[in-house]
Amino acid sequence: MLATSKKSSLDWILIACYISLVSIGWLMLYSTVYDPEKSFQYLDLSSPIGAQTLWIAISMLIFISVLTIDWKFWNTFAIPIYGISIFLLILVLIFGKEINGAKAWFSFGFFSFQPSEWAKLGTALALSGFLSFNKMNYLHGNTLYTAISIFLIPALLILLQPDAGSALVFFSFFILLFRKGMSYWFFITVFCLVTIFITSLVFSPLLVTIAIFMIGFSVYAYDQMKFSQASWLILGLLAVSVFLYINGEGYFALIPFGLGLVMMSGYVIMKNNIRIPVIITPILVVAIGLAFFSEFVIDNVLKPHQQERINVWLRPERCDPRGSLYNIIQSKLAIGSGGFAGKGYLKGEMTKLNYVPEQSTDFIFTSIAEEQGFIGSLGVVILFVILIMRCISIAEQTRLEFIKGFAYSVAGIFFFHFMINLGMTMGLLPVVGIPLPFLSKGGSSLVLFTVLIGIVAKMNQVKLRSS
Numbered sequence: 152m153l154a155t156s157k158k159s160s161l162d163w164i165l166i167a168c169y170i171s172l173v174s175i176g177w178l179m180l181y182s183t184v185y186d187p188e189k190s191f192q193y194l195d196l197s198s199p200i201g202a203q204t205l206w207i208a209i210s211m212l213i214f215i216s217v218l219t220i221d222w223k224f225w226n227t228f229a230i231p232i233y234g235i236s237i238f239l240l241i242l243v244l245i246f247g248k249e250i251n252g253a254k255a256w257f258s259f260g261f262f263s264f265q266p267s268e269w270a271k272l273g274t275a276l277a278l279s280g281f282l283s284f285n286k287m288n289y290l291h292g293n294t295l296y297t298a299i300s301i302f303l304i305p306a307l308l309i310l311l312q313p314d315a316g317s318a319l320v321f322f323s324f325f326i327l328l329f330r331k332g333m334s335y336w337f338f339i340t341v342f343c344l345v346t347i348f349i350t351s352l353v354f355s356p357l358l359v360t361i362a363i364f365m366i367g368f369s370v371y372a373y374d375q376m377k378f379s380q381a382s383w384l385i386l387g388l389l390a391v392s393v394f395l396y397i398n399g400e401g402y403f404a405l406i407p408f409g410l411g412l413v414m415m416s417g418y419v420i421m422k423n424n425i426r427i428p429v430i431i432t433p434i435l436v437v438a439i440g441l442a443f444f445s446e447f448v449i450d451n452v453l454k455p456h457q458q459e460r461i462n463v464w465l466r467p468e469r470c471d472p473r474g475s476l477y478n479i480i481q482s483k484l485a486i487g488s489g490g491f492a493g494k495g496y497l498k499g500e501m502t503k504l505n506y507v508p509e510q511s512t513d514f515i516f517t518s519i520a521e522e523q524g525f526i527g528s529l530g531v532v533i534l535f536v537i538l539i540m541r542c543i544s545i546a547e548q549t550r551l552e553f554i555k556g557f558a559y560s561v562a563g564i565f566f567f568h569f570m571i572n573l574g575m576t577m578g579l580l581p582v583v584g585i586p587l588p589f590l591s592k593g594g595s596s597l598v599l600f601t602v603l604i605g606i607v608a609k610m611n612q613v614k615l616r617s618s
Contacts, residue, residue, distance in 0.1 A: 217605030229280035236273030279556030316583030323563035364408035493524030
């Protein structure tokens with residue numbers, strides 16, 4: 152039985168979410184730059200709202216054009232588009248214009264172009280095309296390494312600009328690899344390493360080391376002893392360790408679990424069961440090393456502005472409230488001041504007085520929260536959730552691997568942009584300069600996101616049937 156394609160309707164739910172978010176973005180941008188004496192400034196192309204109005208008009212024309220292009224075009228030209236995007240990323244490092252400390256833009260008079268945005272499209276196409284040739288349900292070996300290199304190459308080039316925020320988005324393609332069968336142990340390992348990194352900075356490397364020792368000893372104890380015996384032993388050692396730590400004994404607090412690990416290891420080896428020590432010991436060494444190495448890297452390797460970003464996120468007590476911490480403080484105040492129903496459109500005091508820097512771009516969500524409150528913010532969140540879920544739904548409804556891969560790639564890109572942007576405006580994640588799709592001011596990002604949605608909406612027309 153062969154699978155042939157048939158046409159179905161466009162995904163109007165996806166399109167409705169797109170149009171709704173673009174409209175909300177225009178309204179909130181108008182609010183941030185509103186001047187009662189210039190009510191028609193959206194007709195002035197030299198003003199931010201005027202320029203954005205033009206970009207929205209251009210995006211709508213591009214969106215309609217994309218809907219007329221067959222999906223096979225993107226599959227056929229995936230590699231050339233990817234190659235051009237890589238070439239532009241190299242070129243911008245040489246001839247690009249530096250803005251906000253990053254050499255990430257081509258500037259042609261009043262027109263600016265950011266290659267890193269279009270690299271997302273090229274990478275999504277190339278990765279989807281490559282994986283469509285791999286019919287295996289489990290990625291491993293050269294196939295996995297090649298897939299990872301496809302999105303690591305542009306990510307590294309973007310880091311050289313340097314633009315950590317845009318580079319971070321390329322790690323969203325791991326979502327596609329996970330869907331293609333990449334081992335879940337990789338994601339568990341990354342989660343554990345990130346947890347150790349964060350907790351060692353928030354608390355202290357010593358406390359994290361005590362916790363690591365306790366976890367390692369617990370694995371030994373529960374494997375070799377009865378549950379009740381192991382539980383009492385672990386609680387006893389923990390009590391001694393906590394007592395020593397509270398009384399200022401510092402590294403002496405490591406002794407109870409350290410000795411316990413050595414004794415239990417010896418006991419296990421004497422029973423000729425070296426499987427657990429061989430597995431656990433390297434893990435403990437790496438984990439403890441990371442706990443102490445994290446703080447050393449932050450304080451001695453990173454540049455001052457990079458240290459500030461981490462400190463604002465995890466160690467705000469080290470930051471100046473009038474300096475690096477100012478942005479986040481004002482952002483939280485603006486979000487909190489909106490309350491449940493908001494202050495009303497064009498009535499946000501913090502928005503009008505420009506208390507929040509970059510409010511029309513990376514921090515546009517603060518305007519929504521202040522003027523529309525929890526209800527308006529929740530509405531925006533729901534629209535993004537529906538948009539992402541529609542992309543996933545389109546991916547799951549097709550048996551064409553290229554379409555499945557591309558739709559998952561787009562879902563991952565939007566998910567990362569959405570979660571990181573909201574996280575940084577609320578102080579839950581570091582400020583890395585990632586725009587909120589369709590809402591933040593910017594022509595390059597708006598056109599790119601429009602093309603992504605247009606391609607996915609068009610791909611929904613392709614179904615498979617048996618013949």
